Amino acid sequence: VTSLSAVWRSPWLAPFNDVNALNDLLAQVHPLWSVDRILARVVEVRAETADARTFVLRANRLWPGHRAGQHVVVELEIDGVRRHRTFSISSAPGGGREIALTVKRQPHGRVTGWMHDQLRPGMVVGLSAPRGDFTLPEPLPPRLLMIAAGSGITPVMSMLRALNARGAHPDLCLVHLSREPADAIFRNELERLARGWPQLQLRNWYSRQRGRPDMRALDALVPDAGERTTWLCGPHDFMQAVSAHWQAQGRPVPRHESFGAPLRRAGSGEQVAVRALKAERLFTVSTDLPLLQAAEAAGLQPKSGCRIGICQTCKCLKRSGVVRNLLTGAVSAEPDEQIQICISAAVSELSLDI
Amino acid sequence: MDGSHPPIPGALTREQFDALQKELDAIRDEVLASRGERDARHIRFIVRLARWCAITGRSLLHFGFVPGSWVLGVAALSLAKILENMEVGHNVLHGQYDFMNDPALNSQTYEWDIVCASSNWRNYHNYLHHTHTNILGKDHDLGYGVVRVTDKQRWVPYNLFQVLWYGMLAHFFQWGVAVHDIKIDYYFKGKISWQNLKQRLRPFLHKTKHQLFKDYVLFPALALWNWPRVLLGNMTANLIRNLWTNIVIFCGHFPKGVRVYTREETKNESRGQWYVRQMQGSANIEGPRWFYVMTGHLSHQIEHHLFPDLPAHRYPDIAPRVRAICEKYGISYCSRGFFRQYGSVLSEMVRLSLPPKPVSA
Numbered sequence: 001v002t003s004l005s006a007v008w009r010s011p012w013l014a015p016f017n018d019v020n021a022l023n024d025l026l027a028q029v030h031p032l033w034s035v036d037r038i039l040a041r042v043v044e045v046r047a048e049t050a051d052a053r054t055f056v057l058r059a060n061r062l063w064p065g066h067r068a069g070q071h072v073v074v075e076l077e078i079d080g081v082r083r084h085r086t087f088s089i090s091s092a093p094g095g096g097r098e099i100a101l102t103v104k105r106q107p108h109g110r111v112t113g114w115m116h117d118q119l120r121p122g123m124v125v126g127l128s129a130p131r132g133d134f135t136l137p138e139p140l141p142p143r144l145l146m147i148a149a150g151s152g153i154t155p156v157m158s159m160l161r162a163l164n165a166r167g168a169h170p171d172l173c174l175v176h177l178s179r180e181p182a183d184a185i186f187r188n189e190l191e192r193l194a195r196g197w198p199q200l201q202l203r204n205w206y207s208r209q210r211g212r213p214d215m216r217a218l219d220a221l222v223p224d225a226g227e228r229t230t231w232l233c234g235p236h237d238f239m240q241a242v243s244a245h246w247q248a249q250g251r252p253v254p255r256h257e258s259f260g261a262p263l264r265r266a267g268s269g270e271q272v273a274v275r276a277l278k279a280e281r282l283f284t285v286s287t288d289l290p291l292l293q294a295a296e297a298a299g300l301q302p303k304s305g306c307r308i309g310i311c312q313t314c315k316c317l318k319r320s321g322v323v324r325n326l327l328t329g330a331v332s333a334e335p336d337e338q339i340q341i342c343i344s345a346a347v348s349e350l351s352l353d354i
Numbered sequence: 355m356d357g358s359h360p361p362i363p364g365a366l367t368r369e370q371f372d373a374l375q376k377e378l379d380a381i382r383d384e385v386l387a388s389r390g391e392r393d394a395r396h397i398r399f400i401v402r403l404a405r406w407c408a409i410t411g412r413s414l415l416h417f418g419f420v421p422g423s424w425v426l427g428v429a430a431l432s433l434a435k436i437l438e439n440m441e442v443g444h445n446v447l448h449g450q451y452d453f454m455n456d457p458a459l460n461s462q463t464y465e466w467d468i469v470c471a472s473s474n475w476r477n478y479h480n481y482l483h484h485t486h487t488n489i490l491g492k493d494h495d496l497g498y499g500v501v502r503v504t505d506k507q508r509w510v511p512y513n514l515f516q517v518l519w520y521g522m523l524a525h526f527f528q529w530g531v532a533v534h535d536i537k538i539d540y541y542f543k544g545k546i547s548w549q550n551l552k553q554r555l556r557p558f559l560h561k562t563k564h565q566l567f568k569d570y571v572l573f574p575a576l577a578l579w580n581w582p583r584v585l586l587g588n589m590t591a592n593l594i595r596n597l598w599t600n601i602v603i604f605c606g607h608f609p610k611g612v613r614v615y616t617r618e619e620t621k622n623e624s625r626g627q628w629y630v631r632q633m634q635g636s637a638n639i640e641g642p643r644w645f646y647v648m649t650g651h652l653s654h655q656i657e658h659h660l661f662p663d664l665p666a667h668r669y670p671d672i673a674p675r676v677r678a679i680c681e682k683y684g685i686s687y688c689s690r691g692f693f694r695q696y697g698s699v700l701s702e703m704v705r706l707s708l709p710p711k712p713v714s715a
Contacts, residue, residue, distance in 0.1 A: 011564045012572075015467075020458035021405060028402075080394030082455040305481035308625075310662060312449040312461055313481050328386065338452050338462065 031124045032060040038127040042119060043098070051105040052151065052185045053116055054090065059097045059127060066093055066130035068162035069155040069231075071257070073335075074101065075126030078114050082126075084334055085111045088154040088233075088257065089130065090186075092161035102185060104151035134233065134257035136162070140170050141229040145222055147242060147254070149177040149234025153185050155257055156233060160200075164193055171199040173222055177234065180208040212238075215245040230254035275351040276300055277319060290326060291341040295354060302341060302354040309343040316341060321350035366683060371626030377679050378629050378660060381672050385664050389453055393665040397451050397459060400441045400647065407434035415587040416577045424587060431591035436598055438467050440650025445666045447472055448480060452663075468528050468595075469565045471557035474535035484662050488607065488635030489615045495607065496614065498523060498530055499539070502706045503607075504614040509709045516707045517700075527596040532558055598648075601696055602639070606655035609637050609698035611688040630685060632659035637688035638673070639695050646670055656687065 008017055015021065019035050026033035032041060040057035047053055066072070071088045091100035106112045119125075136159055148156045153176060163169065178184040184204060194200045203221050205213055219225060230246065232239050232254035239256050246254055271284045276295065285294035292314055295302050305313030309327055315338050322333045323344040331347065332339055341354070366374070411431030414423045443466030445451070451459040458464075465472050478494060486492035490506055497503040500523050502513045512519075523530050536558055541551045569588040574581035613634040620631065636655040639645075646653045647667070654669035657676055661669075680687040690698070 012567060014564060014568055015408075024398075024402065024405075024458070077394075079390035080392070080454055081390065305477075306485040308485075311476075311481040311485055312452075312663065313476065315449065315452070315462055317462075328383070330386075334455070337455060338449075338460065 034060065034062065036062070038062045038129065039124055040097075040099075040127050042121050042123050042125065044121060045119065048102060048185045049183050051116075051183075052102055053105075054100050054102045055115065055119060056091075056098060056100045057125065057127070059099065061097070063097045063099075063127070064129055066099065067135045068092055068158040069135040069257070070130040070132045070158075071134075071155065072099075072101070072130050073128035075128075076111060076114070076119070078111065078118075083111050084336060088134075088158065090154040090157045090161075092158055092165050094162075094165060102151070102154045102157070104185070132257065134231065134255055135159070140168065142171065143224070143228045144170060144172040144231070145175070145225055145228035146172065146231040147175045147177075147218075147234070149238050151185065152233035152235075152257070153178075154233075156231065157186050157189075159231075160190070160193060164197065169197045169199060172197075173201045173203065173228065175203045175205065175218070175221055177205045177207065177213065177238075180206050215241065218242070218245070225249075226251050232256040233258070272346045273349050274321075274346060275349075276302075276354045277351055278354055285346050287346055289345060291323070291339075291344050291346060291350075291352070295341065300354065304342055307342045309340055312340060314340055314342045317353040319351035319353060322347040323350065366630070368624070370683060371624055371630065373626075374679060374683050375624070375626035375629055378676070381675055382661050382664065385661070385668050385672065389665060393451065393667070394454050394456075396665070396667050397442065397446075397454075400437055401459075404434045404437035404442060407431070407437065411587075411591070412573065412584075415584045416573075416580060424583060428587050428590045428594070431587065432594040432598075435467055435591055435595040436648060439595060439599060440602070440652065441647050441666070442466070442650075443468065444650050444652075447476060449663045450665045465561075467565075468531070469558075469562045470528060470532035470534075471561035473557045474532070474554070478535035480662070484659065486620075487632055487659055488613065489617060489620050489631075491617060494534065497608070498534070500530075501608075501703060503702070505706070505710060506614055506616065507706075509706075513707050517703055520703060524597055524600040525593060527600040528592065532562065602649045602652050604699045605639050605692070605695045606636055606652050608702060609688060609690070609695050610702050611686060611698075612637050613686075629660060630683075632656070633676070633680060633685055633687065635659065637690075637695060640689055640691050643670070645692070656689070 007013075010017070023034045023037060026035065032039045038059055040059040040063070042055055043058045044056035045053055046056075066089050069088070071086050073084050073086050076083050076085070087101045087103055089099050090102040091098070103112055103115055105116045134155055146156045146159070156174065160172075160174070163172075174190070176184060176187075176190070181187065181204070184206075187204075190202055194202050205217075205221065207213075210217075213221070222228070225246075226249065230251070232242055233256060236258055239254075239258055243253055243256065246252070270287050272287060273282060274285050274291065274294070275282055279300050281298065281300060283294065283298035283300070285291060292302060292304055292307065302316065303313050305311040307314075318332065318335075318337050318339045320335045322331060323339050324331050324347050325340075326343050326345055332344075339352075341352070407430045411427045411429070411434055414427030414430060418424060418427055443464065446459050446464045447461050447466070449461035452461050461476070483493055483495045488496065490496065490504070497507070500519045501516050502509060536551070536554045537546060538551070540546045541548070546554075569592065570585055573588060574585040577584040613631075615631055615635070620627075623631070633656050636659045638656050639649065639653040641653060646669075651666035651669050652658060654666070654673055657664075657669035657673055658666065660676065677687050677689070679685075
């Protein structure tokens with residue numbers, strides 16, 4: 001198979017093996033057909049709460065199936081621009097090529113806002129293969145604790161649905177944090193689940209009534225937390241606080257799921273770490289200097305030309321992190337975007353293909 | 355080209371250059387802010403159009419039995435190559451569509467249907483030519499080392515026959531473009547090492563080998579006994595593309611009224627002065643919209659040189675505003691119809707093939 005695919009990729013076969021061209025020709029025949037891209041059609045959109053919606057997607061044959069708790073990168077084209085966002089799958093495995101993503105509308109969120117307002121049944125999106133190891137181990141630990149804050153409930157829901165579907169009803173405590181009862185995603189389904197699952201303990205915490213839980217409150221909510229294997233999914237700061245507390249208590253670090261790194265204030269002159277993937281180097285840059293200068297100061301020699309943003313020679317792939325264009329002020333926050341390092345400054349920790 | 359223009363750096367004050375820069379930056383920002391769906395639709399439409407032209411053209415060459423199918427096949431394949439090279443390849447390689455984040459239209463990975471390797475092109479065209487536009491000794495596109503295009507260049511007897519050299523360059527233009535960045539002459543003059551030359555040759559040889567194989571071995575072989583017809587058809591389509599791209603590109607920089615700069619004049623150039631040099635160093639061709647697409651919007655060479663990374667099909671929209679700015683600051687804006695512009699290129703070429711007349715006392 002390896003040699004066959006090597007033959008297929010051989011430049012001597014051009015233009016017959018031009019995958020981009022083939023994909024585009026196939027898409028003209030059927031919108032879900034592709035040589036190598038997982039494409040999915042939206043088959044249903046339903047409201048879970050006022051600002052959370054579930055999108056049921058039916059993927060093409062390239063979808064390999066997922067494990068409960070995994071996430072996918074969704075590729076959407078919004079006003080001509082392909083954007084990528086990571087979402088946990090909320091449905092259990094076993095739905096064939098059908099999966100559900102439950103998406104909370106982020107305040108000022110360009111992509112989640114568009115999904116809520118524009119993404120309708122019949123439209124086609126791109127998907128990555130499922131990723132992540134925020135999943136259930138085999139065999140299951142005797143006692144489980146899952147802490148989910150806000151939309152952090154989505155991978156947890158996938159795991160609960162998967163356990164329920166296979167009739168495994170272990171001793172599991174779920175701490176579900178949300179603003180108020182109307183905001184608690186999957187509240188009704190969770191209650192239904194608990195009725196047929198005696199050892200499922202639901203602990204709801206509504207921050208509008210009680211504020212954010214401090215660690216003592218969390219311990220009081222789950223007195224036997226130390227004896228449980230813990231899963232944790234929610235906002236970055238919250239997860240850090242919980243992880244730190246668990247470590248301080250001598251408990252094993254919870255399994256956790258998070259997307260994205262914290263941002264630095266642009267132009268504050270703060271130092272952030274940049275990982276140069278090709279050069280296999282780590283260096284720090286100031287948030288108000290062009291990355292090219294910083295890379296050169298660190299002894300790297302990335303390609304460069306005009307140094308004023310015209311020639312595109314220094315363009316490189318930003319694998320992750322946020323940068324700001326020093327000429328236009330535009331911010332690039334997506335993973336896998338091309339940036340011109342001669343006119344870009346770091347806003348968060350970065351991974352660059354230089 | 356004409357050296358008799360008022361020497362522009364100095365004709366405007368520093369403040370005027372800065373004001374002009376602000377006005378042009380505002381146009382650029384406006385287009386940047388409105389980039390989106392419309393541009394994506396345009397470029398994908400052209401990609402598909404070029405692809406279907408190629409499929410049609412090659413099918414006609416391979417399977418056409420009707421008389422005239424060869425001519426139609428060559429026409430469709432030429433059109434495909436012209437659209438792919440100019441409106442898609444050239445513009446994608448400038449990063450005009452990188453904002454779409456579509457790997458099929460990415461400037462760093464796109465490879466076009468021409469013997470010139472994208473990596474060589476990105477260096478000498480995007481960097482050298484677009485940064486050092488029309489600076490003698492720095493912009494190697496000035497006459498492509500074959501033609502004397504300005505009075506500021508020294509005349510040598512070789513120039514007497516430059517119309518002939520130009521004709522040869524035009525016929526083999528893709529090869530001229532392909533070897534441009536390799537700088538073989540630099541090697542013979544001892545300016546670059548053998549190692550450096552080898553490094554520059556590698557992408558060229560790699561690309562050339564596959565490009566020749568495709569058009570002159572693979573496709574003819576697939577046509578079985580029809581191979582001579584296909585081989586000849588592919589060769590003709592490449593030739594037509596060569597002539598057309600060459601004509602368009604020569605119209606963009608070498609008609610009468612375009613200015614050439616010396617290194618001295620462009621020292622410590624401000625961004626505003628850089629803009630002025632781009633406008634004075636380029637020329638536009640007027641025509642209908644379909645003609646603009648056929649030139650890859652190099653019909654708007656002036657706008658392209660100001661904003662090489664804006665989606666090219668927007669140039670006609672902003673051209674009247676750029677022209678108005680030129681008029682306001684008294685900067686020439688060289689724009690003519692196709693035949694007048696190319697006629698001017700040829701007549702300048704003939705004029706400059708002769709030694710300069712001694713200045714009378």
